[in-house]
Amino acid sequence: MSEGTDGNEPTAMATAATNGGLTRRDGTAAGANLRVAIVGGGFMAEVHSRAARAARADVAGIVSSTPERSVAAAERLGIGRAYSSLEEVLSDDTIDLVHVTTPNALHAEQAAAVLAAGKDVVCEKPLATTVADAEGLVAAAEGRTATVPFVYRFHPMVREARSRFASGEAGRVLSINASYLQDWLLGESDDNWRVDARQGGRSRAFADIGSHLVDLVEFVSGDRVSRVSATKRTVFAERASHSGITTEDAVAVVVETHSGALGTLLVSQVAPGRKNRLWLEIAGSAESVAFDQEQPETLWIGRRKGSLIVPRDADQLSEDAARLCVVPSGHPQGYQDAFNAFVADTYAAVAGESPDGLPRFADGLRAVRVTDAVIDSAESGAWVDIAQ
16 A cells, blocks of 8 residues: 555554455464465456465465366466366365365365365355255365355445444344346357356356345345245347256346345346446335445445435444455445455464354355255245245
8 A cells, every 4th residue: 555645544444454465363464374276267266366365375376177278377377386187286285275266066076175185265156056065065164264255245335234234223124125237148149158057057147146145135134035936037048159048047036034024136147237236225124225336335324314325434334344444445445355355354264263254165055055945936936935
């Protein structure tokens, strides 16, 4: 952070940052002395590698789908070693933690192998494509640090929203209105491995982004979805490189929560103009709280009298929200900052700390269960209960 350039000095909470990576209690960088490897060589591998470096971990190696692709990924990301296989990664005793960033259908097997090798793991969501596999991973992760990147939890204003419900300031939850909209699969010529159920699993749009939405709703409100009624649509059964597509482009869901609140969720990857618009508004008995991921610097607080916009300013926020303010107010933070904070907290957990709100494999299992219930409901036309 530059000094004396803007007249806006960081607060005590903001000084807990080191180039985007939050520090441990002893003041060292979260990933100090940690050697990590990455499995997968696509976009998410890039995001994970940036976050690992921000936390001061040593990104020691990477493996992709073939030895040739491993070399290409290592060169592109500036990683020193290209492994020829996952087995080679797991046999390297100098690797402490592995980031799994491969297609969905590979997550369960690869994460299980990492845990069996005695290493900690970060596994992309969905944690698995079946509930049984996700349950197996939770059991296998006992005693280890095993996390899932529900990174929207790490926006400071999401933590501020959560604090208002946790403290009782917002009152009890009455209703939920939330959506996650994208347009990257809008056209028939748009294609990706995720549309193929063999690689992505039974669900696409909901497993991919709806899982983030439900996780955020439950995280902020402190209230869990208890049953769902859903409908889904596959707009294009044929795309550029895939035919007979059964995975959904859009899902609409009515939810009831454990406390009795009602809500609606809309998830779509065919919404023109919406690039990554995760939005939620939760109405409490005292105030409504609304967060928009495309405008993450503010939080809307709705009241019967005197609604207001709260800025991302550490001096005005709850302690947990202020902790995640890594630059002074007025200097925008975004997705990569949230991802960096997630990885830093994961590494802090490896070091023996217990960061609040860190999404672990149990949260990944929860998302798989909710996804299964949503698709079951859409296919049966009936309400489906979700185990708490």
